[in-house]
Amino acid sequence: xxxxxxxxxxxxxxxxxxxxxxxxxxxxxxxxxxxxxxxxxxxxxxxxxxxxxxxxxxxxxxxxxxxxxxxxxxxxxxxxxxxxxxxxxxxxxxxxxxxxxxxxxxxxxxxxxxxxxxxxxxxxxxxxxxxxxxxxxxxxxxxxxxxxxxxxxxxxxxxxxxxxxxxxxxxxxxxxxxxxxxxxxxxxxxxxxxxxxx
Amino acid sequence: xxxxxxxxxxxxxxxxxxxxxxxxxxxxxxxxxxxxxxxxxxxxxxxxxxxxxxxxxxxxxxxxxxxxxxxxxxxxxxxxxxxxxxxxxxxxxxxxxxxxxxxxxxxxxxxxxxxxxxxxxxxxxxxxxxxxxxxxxxxxxxxxxxxxxxxxxxxxxxxxxxxxxxxxxxxxxxxxxxxxx
Numbered sequence: 065x066x067x068x069x070x071x072x073x074x075x076x077x078x079x080x081x082x083x084x085x086x087x088x089x090x091x092x093x094x095x096x097x098x099x100x101x102x103x104x105x106x107x108x109x110x111x112x113x114x115x116x117x118x119x120x121x122x123x124x125x126x127x128x129x130x131x132x133x134x135x136x137x138x139x140x141x142x143x144x145x146x147x148x149x150x151x152x153x154x155x156x157x158x159x160x161x162x163x164x165x166x167x168x169x170x171x172x173x174x175x176x177x178x179x180x181x182x183x184x185x186x187x188x189x190x191x192x193x194x195x196x197x198x199x200x201x202x203x204x205x206x207x208x209x210x211x212x213x214x215x216x217x218x219x220x221x222x223x224x225x226x227x228x229x230x231x232x233x234x235x236x237x238x239x240x241x242x243x244x245x246x247x248x249x250x251x252x253x254x255x256x257x258x259x260x261x262x
Numbered sequence: 263x264x265x266x267x268x269x270x271x272x273x274x275x276x277x278x279x280x281x282x283x284x285x286x287x288x289x290x291x292x293x294x295x296x297x298x299x300x301x302x303x304x305x306x307x308x309x310x311x312x313x314x315x316x317x318x319x320x321x322x323x324x325x326x327x328x329x330x331x332x333x334x335x336x337x338x339x340x341x342x343x344x345x346x347x348x349x350x351x352x353x354x355x356x357x358x359x360x361x362x363x364x365x366x367x368x369x370x371x372x373x374x375x376x377x378x379x380x381x382x383x384x385x386x387x388x389x390x391x392x393x394x395x396x397x398x399x400x401x402x403x404x405x406x407x408x409x410x411x412x413x414x415x416x417x418x419x420x421x422x423x424x425x426x427x428x429x430x431x432x433x434x435x436x437x438x439x440x441x442x443x
Contacts, residue, residue: 067347067348067349080403
């Protein structure tokens with residue numbers, strides 16, 4: 065009884081509304097890869113003649129007249145361009161920003177690791193904190209640092225593991241070139257502290 | 263209603279008791295009688311409805327991590343995901359192609375968008391003022407928005423000017439992109 069509606073993986077609309085989302089190009093690629101039959105129905109096959117036919121059909125079906133349809137098409141193109149520009153800017157911003165992993169000494173042998181600069185990448189900080197907590201079996205939380213920005217604070221000396229994890233996380237998002245900077249606040253004292261531990 | 267809506271607007275989340283769940287289902291059926299055939303598919307007996315209270319006294323009800331309906335005052339309003347699953351149950355109007363762009367950016371619907379050639383209004387007596395309607399578009403299968411009639415459909419036909427539907431929820435608005443998790 066219930067209908068299953070397919071939603072576009074790019075713009076999240078039902079595919080017939082993709083043309084209004086401003087991401088049409090990528091939507092089309094997604095649709096042809098994932099639901100070829102729907103793609104053929106909506107945009108016609110790759111054959112040029114059929115595409116033209118589809119356009120004329122659309123014009124004939126549409127009630128708002130050729131002139132208005134043309135204007136609409138123009139507006140949609142404009143939106144698309146705007147959206148593309150915005151995405152490019154965002155990507156540039158993401159690429160230019162960096163993640164900072166900082167290790168601070170709390171007492172002699174205890175450390176905390178703070179990760180900041182993640183908010184640009186649409187990463188859910190709370191969820192990340194939870195995964196870290198269960199992964200390293202330590203306390204981990206989200207708090208605000210001195211610059212009033214959110215950071216993930218992990219109890220315990222897990223800097224190297226965190227670094228590899230963050231790298232893999234960013235790679236998953238297709239942002240391999242993002243800089244990850246590690247700061248060791250007490251680098252000089254570290255050997256001494258370790259020596260004391262031994 | 264959902265022009266601005268973020269995670270921070272969520273005040274509390276709680277699980278709904280099964281007795282209240284029953285009354286909710288009954289209320290939904292009462293409001294949209296046709297939904298009765300599929301209500302057990304939409305909200306299985308064993309499922310857990312979650313109530314999410316938000317800013318401005320908006321309450322969302324979700325099942326399995328998907329917001330199915332919400333209410334502001336007394337009336338239950340289906341979310342678009344629910345409408346797409348079973349579109350026959352709700353009062354529906356249709357707008358012409360030229361209006362889609364504006365509706366998707368959250369504009370109220372004007373009368374001419376409902377009375378032109380590509381649009382469609384139900385025949386008389388139609389719907390009364392204040393009815394929650396699903397807004398469909400010309401040549402499209404799925405609904406694109408949900409709104410409340412600001413005047414009766416007959417009045418829309420005769421006046422044909424100005425705002426006619428106040429938009430509540432549309433494709434791509436924050437509620438559409440809202441994920442419960």
